Amino acid sequence: xxxxxxxxxxxxxxxxxxxxxxxxxxxxxxxxxxxxxxxxxxxxxxxxxxxxxxxxxxxxxxxxxxxxxxxxxxxxxxxxxxxxxxxxxxxxxxxxxxxxxxxxxxxxxxxxxxxxxxxxxxxxxxxxxxxxxxxxxxxxxxxxxxxxxxxxxxxxxxxxxxxxxxxxxxxxxxxxxxxxxxxxxxxxxxxxxxxxxxxxxxxxxxxxxxxxxxxxxxxxxxxxxxxxxxxxxxxxxxxxxxxxxxxxxxxxxxxxxxxxxxxxxxxxxxxxxxxxxxxxxxxxxxxxxxxxxxxxxxxxxxxxxxxxxxxxxxxxxxxxxxxxxxxxxxxxxxxxxxxxxxxxxxxxxxxxxxxxxxxxxxxxxxxxxxxxxxxxxxx
Ligand code: HEM
Numbered sequence: 001x002x003x004x005x006x007x008x009x010x011x012x013x014x015x016x017x018x019x020x021x022x023x024x025x026x027x028x029x030x031x032x033x034x035x036x037x038x039x040x041x042x043x044x045x046x047x048x049x050x051x052x053x054x055x056x057x058x059x060x061x062x063x064x065x066x067x068x069x070x071x072x073x074x075x076x077x078x079x080x081x082x083x084x085x086x087x088x089x090x091x092x093x094x095x096x097x098x099x100x101x102x103x104x105x106x107x108x109x110x111x112x113x114x115x116x117x118x119x120x121x122x123x124x125x126x127x128x129x130x131x132x133x134x135x136x137x138x139x140x141x142x143x144x145x146x147x148x149x150x151x152x153x154x155x156x157x158x159x160x161x162x163x164x165x166x167x168x169x170x171x172x173x174x175x176x177x178x179x180x181x182x183x184x185x186x187x188x189x190x191x192x193x194x195x196x197x198x199x200x201x202x203x204x205x206x207x208x209x210x211x212x213x214x215x216x217x218x219x220x221x222x223x224x225x226x227x228x229x230x231x232x233x234x235x236x237x238x239x240x241x242x243x244x245x246x247x248x249x250x251x252x253x254x255x256x257x258x259x260x261x262x263x264x265x266x267x268x269x270x271x272x273x274x275x276x277x278x279x280x281x282x283x284x285x286x287x288x289x290x291x292x293x294x295x296x297x298x299x300x301x302x303x304x305x306x307x308x309x310x311x312x313x314x315x316x317x318x319x320x321x322x323x324x325x326x327x328x329x330x331x332x333x334x335x336x337x338x339x340x341x342x343x344x345x346x347x348x349x350x351x352x353x354x355x356x357x358x359x360x361x362x363x364x365x366x367x368x369x370x371x372x373x374x375x376x377x378x379x
Pocket of ligand 1: 053073074086207208211212213214215218257258259262263319320321322324325326327328329330332333334337
């Protein structure tokens with residue numbers, strides 16, 4: 001087997017590990033091994049990612065997330081228990097579910113728009129929007145302002161805790177707070193719309209809530225991308241049949257997939273003529289694949305039109321994952337994000353500070369700095 005370069009980690013935060021792997025790809029090629037107690041192979045070639053995505057087993061690395069969310073479909077480590085959940089849940093995320101969420105979206109959008117009379121933190125606003133919608137559509141709850149702010153802040157705290165190096169069972173003050181957050185969330189999520197179809201609904205309600213929360217990132221990167229580029233904004237506003245919006249969203253999800261990557265583990269496995277030992281962990285770094293210069297000319301340029309022609313590789317863009325564990329909420333997310341972005345650009349003008357936004361890799365792919373936007377209602 002052609003051996004892959006081994007990189008000594010320069011720090012153990014997830015952000016540092018992911019950043020280091022991404023910069024190592026350019027210097028060392030498409031497979032980079034991190035020298036950690038278990039062999040971790042970071043992948044950016046879409047074909048390698050496709051080979052590994054066919055595995056359904058996940059490593060038990062994110063133990064804080066597993067503890068907080070419980071063993072719902074999102075955190076189930078694989079095997080027959082995961083298969084059973086997938087068989088039950090996937091059919092429940094069909095057209096009816098999408099239509100119900102889309103039908104309730106205008107209420108959440110209008111509520112958000114009514115707050116935009118002063119400068120706003122754009123990511124925090126997209127989180128509030130998605131939390132408001134998921135509580136309404138998923139848990140039949142129209143949150144009051146206090147509970148909306150609480151749940152939005154609690155989701156943010158939870159996502160930091162999922163990737164914290166401090167294990168959940170240590171009695172630190174922030175772990176005690178996480179425990180209290182979890183108890184209150186489980187109470188709030190009691191009326192999950194799928195409860196009647198599921199033997200154990202609480203962890204699936206968590207999977208739904210945190211899975212759907214990924215939409216806040218797509219909306220943040222999308223709204224920012226639209227208002228920073230007058231030509232793109234004009235094309236979105238003139239887009240009568242939605243065809244430009246589809247390309248636009250594809251490009252947003254290519255450059256800023258809400259989840260930078262996914263993990264898999266396996267017994268020994270072979271692909272592309274290489275053997276990998278048992279207990280290997282694979283980090284499928286989709287953000288690197290989707291910015292791979294061999295598949296995307298001028299990869300960092302934001303250009304929705306590049307999706308008008310077929311890419312040489314059918315899975316060069318994979319924001320919802322690939323293979324059997326691909327996102328169950330994909331259609332729902334595409335419908336909601338498309339409609340929300342179209343409504344925002346038709347209803348508001350927005351001033352966004354110019355310049356690049358640094359990234360922070362955590363549970364998702366976040367803006368590293370707050371972005372304050374000034375919105376003006378035009379309709
Ligand atoms: C733009 C928004 C979204 C993005 C980018 C996204 C992306 C992803 C990705 C990358 C995965 C993991 C695939 C893997 O491990 O290979 C995933 C899984 C999942 N997503 Fe989404 N997702 C989004 C929205 C949603 C929504 C709206 C829901 C629910 C309403 C949802 C529910 C789930 C669930 C339950 C899983 C676990 C599936 C399994 O392991 O079998 N996601 N999503």
